[in-house]
Amino acid sequence: MTTETKQIPCLGALCACLCAPVHKPEGKYLDTLPGLTAILLAFLTLSGLVLAVYYDPWHAFASVGFIGHEVNNGWLVQAYHATGATALFGLVYLYLFRAMLTRGYRAPGELVWGLGVKLMAVLLLVGWLGFVLTGGAAAYWSLFKASNGALALSGAAGAIGGWFFGGPAGSGTLARLELFHAVLAVGAMAVLWLLFAARRAVVPRAEPGQGVAFFPYYLAQYLVALAVFALIFSVLAFFTPHLGQPAVNALPADPLTLPLGTVLPWYLLPLAGIAQALPGIWGGILGVVGALAVLAALPWLDRSGPAGAKGGLYCVFTWVLAADVIGLGITAAARNYPQASLLLVLFTFWYFFHFLVLTPFVTAIEAK
Amino acid sequence: MRRFFAPLLALGLAVAGNARAEDTLSPLHFQSDGPLGSIDKAAAQRGFLVYQTVCAACHSANALHYRDLEALGLTPDQMAGVAAGVKLADGSAATLDSPFKDPAMPASAFGGALPPDLSSIAAQRPGGAQYIYALLTGYATAPDGVTMLPGHFYNKAFPGEQVAMPPVLRDNAVTYADGTAATQSQEAADVAEFLTWAADPNLSTRHQIGLRAVIFFAFLGIVAVISKRRIWREGR
Numbered sequence: 001m002t003t004e005t006k007q008i009p010c011l012g013a014l015c016a017c018l019c020a021p022v023h024k025p026e027g028k029y030l031d032t033l034p035g036l037t038a039i040l041l042a043f044l045t046l047s048g049l050v051l052a053v054y055y056d057p058w059h060a061f062a063s064v065g066f067i068g069h070e071v072n073n074g075w076l077v078q079a080y081h082a083t084g085a086t087a088l089f090g091l092v093y094l095y096l097f098r099a100m101l102t103r104g105y106r107a108p109g110e111l112v113w114g115l116g117v118k119l120m121a122v123l124l125l126v127g128w129l130g131f132v133l134t135g136g137a138a139a140y141w142s143l144f145k146a147s148n149g150a151l152a153l154s155g156a157a158g159a160i161g162g163w164f165f166g167g168p169a170g171s172g173t174l175a176r177l178e179l180f181h182a183v184l185a186v187g188a189m190a191v192l193w194l195l196f197a198a199r200r201a202v203v204p205r206a207e208p209g210q211g212v213a214f215f216p217y218y219l220a221q222y223l224v225a226l227a228v229f230a231l232i233f234s235v236l237a238f239f240t241p242h243l244g245q246p247a248v249n250a251l252p253a254d255p256l257t258l259p260l261g262t263v264l265p266w267y268l269l270p271l272a273g274i275a276q277a278l279p280g281i282w283g284g285i286l287g288v289v290g291a292l293a294v295l296a297a298l299p300w301l302d303r304s305g306p307a308g309a310k311g312g313l314y315c316v317f318t319w320v321l322a323a324d325v326i327g328l329g330i331t332a333a334a335r336n337y338p339q340a341s342l343l344l345v346l347f348t349f350w351y352f353f354h355f356l357v358l359t360p361f362v363t364a365i366e367a368k
Numbered sequence: 369m370r371r372f373f374a375p376l377l378a379l380g381l382a383v384a385g386n387a388r389a390e391d392t393l394s395p396l397h398f399q400s401d402g403p404l405g406s407i408d409k410a411a412a413q414r415g416f417l418v419y420q421t422v423c424a425a426c427h428s429a430n431a432l433h434y435r436d437l438e439a440l441g442l443t444p445d446q447m448a449g450v451a452a453g454v455k456l457a458d459g460s461a462a463t464l465d466s467p468f469k470d471p472a473m474p475a476s477a478f479g480g481a482l483p484p485d486l487s488s489i490a491a492q493r494p495g496g497a498q499y500i501y502a503l504l505t506g507y508a509t510a511p512d513g514v515t516m517l518p519g520h521f522y523n524k525a526f527p528g529e530q531v532a533m534p535p536v537l538r539d540n541a542v543t544y545a546d547g548t549a550a551t552q553s554q555e556a557a558d559v560a561e562f563l564t565w566a567a568d569p570n571l572s573t574r575h576q577i578g579l580r581a582v583i584f585f586a587f588l589g590i591v592a593v594i595s596k597r598r599i600w601r602e603g604r
Contacts, residue, residue: 065431065487075570076577220596227589234585238578239403242491250492250567252485 018219021211024204027218032225033095034195037119039226040088041189047081048130052182057174060135061252083237085127086244087229089267092120100298100318107306108202110299115195117296122188124268129181131249131265133174138246138263140253143169143177149281157285262333270325273332277341277348287348294355301359304367311366314359321354393553398497400564404579406572407565409441414544415562416440418555420450421542423486426533428470431487432566435464439569479519481532490560491567497560499525504556507535 054071056063067074096116099105105113132143147169150161166176205211212218236243242250244266248259264272274291275284294301304311328347331340392398392411399408416437419429434451442450447464454462454469462469468487475482490496506525510516520530537552537559544550565571 069431069436069569075574079574216599220592220599224589224592224596227585227592231582231585231589234578234581238574238581241574247492247494250488 018215019213021213022205023211023214023218024206025210025212025217027221029221029225030094030098032222033091033098034192034199035222036225036229037088037091037095038189038192038196040084040091041185041192044081044084044088045185045189047077047084048182048185050077051081052178055133055178057133057178058171060133060139060174064134064136079237079241081130082245083233083241083243085130085265086236086267087233088123089127092116092123093267096120096295097318097322100321101315103302103304103310105299106302106304107299111198112195112202113299114296115191115198117292119188119191119195121292122184122191124271126181126184126188127265127267129177129184131245131268133178133181134249135174135253136246136249137251137253137257137259138249140169140255141259142263143173147173149284152281261336264332266329266333269329269332273328273344274348274351276332276335277344291351294352298355298359301355301363303360303364311363314362314366317354317358317362321351324350324354392557396498396501396557398557398561398564400497400561400571404575406575407440408561410546411558411561412565413440413442413562414542414546414548414555415558415560415565417542417544418537418559419486419562422536422555423559424469424471426471426473426483427486429468429486429566430470431485432468433465434462434468436569440565478532479517483533486563486566488567490563496567497564500560500563501553501556503531504537504559505553 051067051074054063054067054074056066064078068078069075071077099109099113099116128142132139147161147165147167150165151158151168153161164176164180165173167173246259246262246264248261248263251259262269271288271291274287278284278287324347328344328351331343331347334340392408399405399411419427434447434454437447437450438444444464451462451464451466454466456462456466456469457472470485473483490500493499495502502525503523506523508522508524510522514522514529516522517530520532521534523529523531537555539552540550541552541555542550548554568574
């Protein structure tokens with residue numbers, strides 16, 4: 001032990017932890033996804049902090065314009081924050097999809113999977129709040145519909161909605177939503193931290209003498225993953241900073257004109273498609289909650305047992321589900337043709353059919 | 369009017385010459401197009417002249433301030449001259465810190481269609497600069513069988529093909545200081561480039577930084593892959 005580690009005990013513990021040869025040597029690059037997510041969340045928090053310093057919820061649209069035009073490098077921080085959101089959902093969706101394909105959600109990974117779904121749910125809410133904070137035409141109408149819907153509910157749900165939005169959407173609404181945006185983002189970090197803890201508890205350890213240490217082996221792997229991620233991020237941030245954002249949001253809100261075309265950022269579109277496919281406010285809410293609930297229930301819907309075979313047919317259906325979710329998003333984005341509503345219903349039906357019927361049956365049959 | 373824009377006519381001197389040499393109209397292209405595009409400052413300066421002389425009568429661009437014109441290559445004196453020539457609603461002259469003037473057109477003047485603010489129109493309308501060019505040059509006589517709404521003009525590029533904005537550009541609507549021939553299509557292309565800059569003033573810088581970042585991270589990625597392989601090979 002060097003003197004430093006003797007004087008600062010936690011440093012010694014950290015070194016011992018980093019250098020302990022306990023990891024299996026066959027780690028995959030995609031295992032770094034949660035780590036990248038954590039780094040990106042920290043990055044989003046920092047860029048969000050810079051934006052929050054200049055943001056004025058009472059004049060949201062004007063202040064977003066002010067940050068973009070007047071604040072030194074404000075446009076750059078905006079591009080980082082917006083692209084960060086896109087990249088974050090890219091990572092989280094990829095992480096969950098990979099767990100579905102490799103069936104990593106099965107015991108003992110159920111808790112990790114559940115936390116992953118929870119992380120996605122919290123981030124979706126944070127993402128929507130951030131989008132609403134821009135105060136553009138699309139954001140205004142999204143907030144208008146959501147708050148009106150929430151206030152129209154009766155009973156406890158209406159009370160919660162009324163408290164969350166603080167009444168019909170007005171100039172003060174964004175001030176509270178800014179707070180929720182920030183606090184829930186910290187909440188997402190907490191969920192991610194739990195996910196790490198749960199993952200560490202179940203990840204298989206190497207046999208004594210067979211393992212490798214984090215330093216330098218997995219550190220080197222992380223650096224590769226980080227460089228590739230940073231490369232993709234740069235392409236997105238510098239060449240398509242508005243990717244997946246509704247273009248109408250570049251306009252100020254006009255309370256008299258409902259914007260045409262796509263009105264939500266890409267990562268909200270599949271869920272929005274499910275919400276639109278079901279009738280009424282309650283239909284929409286139940287659709288969203290149900291869609292997340294069946295996803296979280298996947299470890300129990302899969303009947304193949306912890307050590308069951310990874311059947312090929314179910315793998316195909318998982319890919320079909322991915323196509324279905326993309327279809328939901330695309331249809332929800334371009335609702336300008338008459339068959340769109342029918343398509344949304346079909347895609348939504350397939351989503352629930354996949355989880356509630358196909359998953360138990362196909363996995364049970366394949367496990368035999 | 370003449371007096372207001374006298375300083376404007378002096379614009380473009382800094383970039384005069386090379387601007388005229390290049391023909392961007394046939395085929396139509398913009399220097400700002402594409403992943404490595406940058407704002408053509410000469411064209412954007414000319415476009416500002418078109419905006420200020422023609423469009424500003426009906427359209428505001430209130431995300432822009434007169435001081436922002438520095439980014440297009442105007443000197444402080446030129447900018448001050450531009451601002452001084454603008455009369456605000458209360459009768460006073462604009463300053464460098466005023467946003468581009470809002471002419472406060474009543475919607476009733478155009479059958480309910482309010483002239484939109486042009487600050488970010490290029491980012492908002494699909495097609496951006498190409499669309500603005502097509503809109504400004506897309507006026508024609510309505511084909512037989514099309515019933516025109518009152519106060520509307522037939523325009524191939526506008527969704528629905530009937531637009532409340534009259535055809536405002538014509539040859540020599542402005543006089544360019546750099547000697548570029550002010551044809552209708554040249555004016556349309558220039559104002560489209562100007563509005564592209566207005567919607568995305570950092571386009572050039574963004575692309576420059578982006579190129580460097582991509583090269584840097586690609587290089588870093590290669591180094592990281594090599595070192596990772598070496599570490600894993602030597603370790604076992």
